[in-house]
Amino acid sequence: MTPDPAPPAPGDAPRASAFPEYRRDPVTGRWAVVAPARALRPLVPHPAPADPEPPADCPFCPGNEHDTPGELFADRDPGTRANGPGWRLRVVPNRYPAVEPDAPAVGRHEVVIACPEHVTRAAELPRGAYRGLFRAYRERIRAHAADPRLGYTLAFKNVGAAAGASLAHAHAQLVATPFVPPVVAEELTRSEEHHARTGRCVFCELIATEASGPRRICETAGVLAVTAFAPRFAYEVWVLPKAHAARFETTADADVGELAGVVRRVVQAQDAVLGPVAFNWVLHTAPLRSAELPHYHWHLEILPRTATPAGLEWGGGCFVTTVAPEEAAGQLRGHV
Amino acid sequence: MTPDPAPPAPGDAPRASAFPEYRRDPVTGRWAVVAPARALRPLVPHPAPADPEPPADCPFCPGNEHDTPGELFADRDPGTRANGPGWRLRVVPNRYPAVEPDAPAVGRHEVVIACPEHVTRAAELPRGAYRGLFRAYRERIRAHAADPRLGYTLAFKNVGAAAGASLAHAHAQLVATPFVPPVVAEELTRSEEHHARTGRCVFCELIATEASGPRRICETAGVLAVTAFAPRFAYEVWVLPKAHAARFETTADADVGELAGVVRRVVQAQDAVLGPVAFNWVLHTAPLRSAELPHYHWHLEILPRTATPAGLEWGGGCFVTTVAPEEAAGQLRGHV
Known part of the structure; x- marks a missing residue:
């Protein structure tokens, strides 16, 4: 088996000459291929349809x-x-x-x-x-x-x-x-390993790096929105509380309001850039009745349907993105 | 964290009264929810479109x-x-x-x-x-x-x-x-763990169980086609060589021909049952230049687009299926 090549660290500036580029997400281990050359094939966001029901x-x-x-x-x-x-x-x-x-x-x-x-x-x-x-x-x-x-x-x-x-x-x-969904279980395992190795929360590290980097979209006193370093979909955004907290359900009213405001701004920005695009968002938080975990950090992932996953994605778990996350963040920043 | 409930073992007969049912794939650890009640919402296979180009x-x-x-x-x-x-x-x-x-x-x-x-x-x-x-x-x-x-x-x-x-x-x-795609890497890791624990190839065990079970679709002397025990998509099919082999590229001409024949029969059966459905197939084999691995076993996975993955699938890695794999195999058997 070939060892993994060293991926660029989050926080590196985009390097136009280095495309296509492999990126490995520091939290999940997922691989992304950032390949703007494929953008010669037009990006066609899947529209959220008009309401068929009166x-x-x-x-x-x-x-x-x-x-x-x-x-x-x-x-x-x-x-x-x-x-x-x-x-x-x-x-x-x-x-x-x-x-x-x-x-x-x-x-x-x-x-x-x-x-x-x-x-x-x-x-x-x-x-x-x-x-x-x-x-x-x-x-x-x-x-x-x-x-x-x-x-x-x-x-x-x-x-x-x-x-x-x-x-x-x-x-x-x-x-x-009854069970922890596999995508969350993988985040829990990998973030626990990171914490055991470094003594730090990988999400807190990501926040510290990204807050001043090219993938920053917007923030408030307590919440940061960034484009994902190794996205599954172009314009994928993660929204995180800046203070370490594993369990979403412990969030105070005022902080929920701050989160809601940031998510709304991001959704509006994606709508402004992509049109009324279909999307999923998903809240990743600690398992029910967890202790406060030092290694895990709740967050919201927003996944607009900007491409159709195919064999490489379903069969390999490798995601090809034709818009660099730094470019996507720049576009979204213009609308928040 | 809650321990995983014991999933039904592959080879169990379908139990209509137990639906919805959680199933965990023995190879990948993925979870599926087999929930025929949701079939009240019609299954709409995504069509493979007619050719737009002359x-x-x-x-x-x-x-x-x-x-x-x-x-x-x-x-x-x-x-x-x-x-x-x-x-x-x-x-x-x-x-x-x-x-x-x-x-x-x-x-x-x-x-x-x-x-x-x-x-x-x-x-x-x-x-x-x-x-x-x-x-x-x-x-x-x-x-x-x-x-x-x-x-x-x-x-x-x-x-x-x-x-x-x-x-x-x-x-x-x-x-x-340069790297092994994450989905394959996960199969390699889990099958190696299974081998270390049991001394057996998890795929060889699957073949032994499924060959006489309700998910069998068709077979030849050397190749078996079954519906996946814990599918991502309804009518998902796995095609495996019966003899243990980690590396597809070592397959002899005659065996490639046998594989091709079985895959064609499965694709034709899916087409007969679902219409001209969009699908991906993906070949999972050992990494380039591997030794012959005792724990890994190459195979082909065929994933028809019978549903639209949403938040539960993308955000959790849990896949909801409205047609039980045993029912799907029965339908496909009628057309191979």
Whole structure:
């Protein structure tokens, strides 16, 4: 087996003459090929489609609450009843669950309906909906932690059919499973090894390096957004809290609001640069009921569908990117 | 962290009452959720599109050899010249390479043009084209092994825009890199651990179990095709040589022909069940210049695009499948 070549360290300036370039993500070990020459083949972001459903038939619109299973959590006007109108956000079980609370293979599959208005473009969601959505993630993760059969809650959002969304009304999801999903398990293992070797959190190192580097997009006092060093998709963005914290569910209200604001700015910038692009975001946090881990650091990954993964990606786990992350960050910086 | 629940062992019969069901692949450790209830949401295979290009403009058709870089390998009629007509198969550098032979980050990106006829539907490719294609993989892997800077060659085929193909004329690809792609590296590590623990090849065990089980599709004297126990996509198929062999490039001509025949039958069966579906196949073999490894076993994975991976898949590495692999195998058996 050939040893890995030394990848350029995060923080290196882009070197136009060195393309194509191999990059290995310091957190996950994933390989990316940054190959702008392939951009001769046009980048075609997969659009998030216009809403095929009129609001009258939308199960997530007010008045249609009976079209979803009964709500698990809601932000409601005083005096309104569960499963009726008068809400700003609802969490309900997924009607077509991948996993179920009472099946032999226990799990939870929940939908966060982010706002009552039939907003379909993530960039147009009001700031309050972003804030409510991340607070709902936090509350549901806390609720799942009370069930000892569950080991992990993966919180994510799919936008557009090309990113796996089947309904257009703005929503997000949570899936809780007995096991830690493999992508997160890999991050946990590798970050623990890094900590054992260096005494430091690999994410804290990344934040220290990236905050002043060419992949920085924007930041607040407590939150940093950067393009991924070794992306799976062009314009992939990671959003991280600057202070070390392994468990998202311990985040205070004010800090959730700060995160929501940064994520909204990034989504709006991606929309401005790429058009109404399909995307997923996913929250990576420590397993349910973890101790505060010194090596792990929660963060949000935003993956716009700017390419179609093919044999090299599915079969090899190597991702070809035609827009350098430094170039993508520069474009996004112009719109945050 | 919660310990992994014991997954059902490969070879267990399907248990309709146990759905949804978690399955962990014994080779890769990937998790799948087999959740037929979600099939209430219709399975929509992504079609391989009709050819948008007339053959006259197709760079892979005879007479247009000047539209590709000069050929690296060909199966030609006696007396014909390189880069002119008279060929049955050509291998050329990719015109839009992800990696390049002379870049600082060395690599090879090659295209196998599988037949001179403008065939666009993989199920309609003649048997000779399948045989030629796998022989070309073997020859190019042998050629790459002579370059000590290269560590691995990933051979694959993309069919349909939804699986990342940009040209319709039947073709396949190879990408050689200095490093072993992460998905293969993970298989190597886990199969080596399995061998150290048990003294056996995990793939040989899988073959012994699956050959008489509900996921068997078809076989010949030397080759077995089965649906994957914990699939990424519904109707995912693995094709394996029955005799232990780590390195595809050591396969004899007759055995390559047998493999080609089985792969063609599987592709035709998938086409019969799913329609002209977009798919990738990928050859997993040992790294270039490996010794014959007791723990690794080359095989071909065929991944039809029967679903759109979303947040759970990209962010967690958990794959939801709405058609049980046993059901899929039964359907495919009806068409091989």
